Amino acid sequence: MTARPSLRRRLALASFVWLVLALAGSGALLAGIFANYARSVVEERLIDDMDHIAAAVEAASDGGVRLTRALPDSRYDVPYAGRYWQIEIAGRPPLRSRSLWDDTLPNPPDDLAKGEIHHHTFRGPAGQSLIAVERNLTIDGLDMPMRLVVASDEAELAHAVAEFRNTLVLSLAALGLGLALAAALQIHFGLAPLRRLRAAVTALKAGRETTLDGQWPAEVAPLVADLKDVLARNTALVERARAEAGNLAHALKTPLAVLTNAADGHEDTLSQTVRAQASAMRGHVERHLARARAGAAATQVGIETDARAVVLKLVDTLGRLHPGRRLRTALSGGPLAFAGRADDLADIAGNLLDNALKWSHGEVRVSLGADSGGLALAVDDDGPGIAPDARAAALRRGMRLDETKPGTGFGLAIADELVALYGGSLVLGESDLGGLRVAVRLPSTR
């Protein structure tokens, strides 16, 4: 299964893209609106000044014109100060604001209809970029129309616009940060049910829960329902396989017993072979029966077994079968919950106890405890024990270290395989009673 980008990443990416687009778009829009507005304010002001000139201009005695009043803005009088006006009359030098000093405003190739106001942008003194308005004007006492031009340095406007843009960018960045934080919180909150589902599945796997009950959001509920279906079908399949394996094993047991009985009492080679092979076959049958059961348990989830009860029952039964032996138990307090099936635990402990009782001289001890690593089961006996270099061989299936004792040679091997199927461990060692110590670790649900 390849890992696709996480839902969290997808959602974060989507909201990030949307955020950036929305903020950039509204930023550009706001900056544009402000630039237009600021420009129109400047142009209104220029038109006011142009009206002022129109009111103040009078025909002069030399055939030209003069202003009867100065413009109130002193920038029209300071050289290159950024505000300019100019009055043009055909065939005469233009009348100019003092601020133009040694320069003139260009004459845009523009056909002005009567009374129209035109807007221009052109180069002015000292390379200034100018915003200009112009119009035609006719006054009494002068037959010719004159052209009024009033202009302002664009730098002033550009400065205001730049300042606004900086403020805007800062505000939008702050807003974006806030929105990103909100989106992150939203994603975290929105994905909470999936985290809850994952925790529930984990609990199910560990055997702490047996179902996925609870309230789920509409988007997750179908998934949970499907998951429950799959779990139920899996359980049913496993049960059926188990039942079939059990049926097969039981079907084989009777013919094997018949074969063994028929061979008993005869010491010819055929009978010996039949006895030995029938015994081996019974071992195989038992081993596969156990394996089928344990394999089932390993794939099933949500099973919990009270290990104390299983061990106590086993000790009770076996104690009665071996009245000559002393069978002691050392069980720790607190919960001893095995994450698996009761019959599997009974098989493991039963095989170990069988083996110990078979070899002991009189005393067997079974101890059971639990810690953070799981369950700890140990069986000690005072028998001959197994030499360190022979221990690995003792766990091999069908290996009988002592052919004189009855048995299939599968006891320790079956226990070892079952333990392995549950992900546990089985270690052979020396007991303080003098014989063999088998220490087993098994998974716990706690």
Place this chain on the structure above:
Amino acid sequence: MTFRTIPVLLLACLALAAPARADDRDHDRARIAREAGEVVPLERLLAEVARTEPGKVIDVDLERGHGRYVYEVKLLAPDGRRRKILYDARTLERVER
């Protein structure tokens, strides 16, 4: 700005070389005349102009001649022509110069 120090000096010069306007205190006169009931308020004049004449009022003067007050209205007509219209300040009748 390069010329930051200059405006103060320049403004002083401008004040001395006051433009050639007949009477710069005509707004004081207008107030006195209005309180004496000799002229109608300017807003009535402006309403009358707006009602009868197309264009934009760009200046108003109050002048006294032949024993009466006269409003001189400068109007920027839509065709780009600047017109001067005189009104009797008491009656708002048009007056020829």
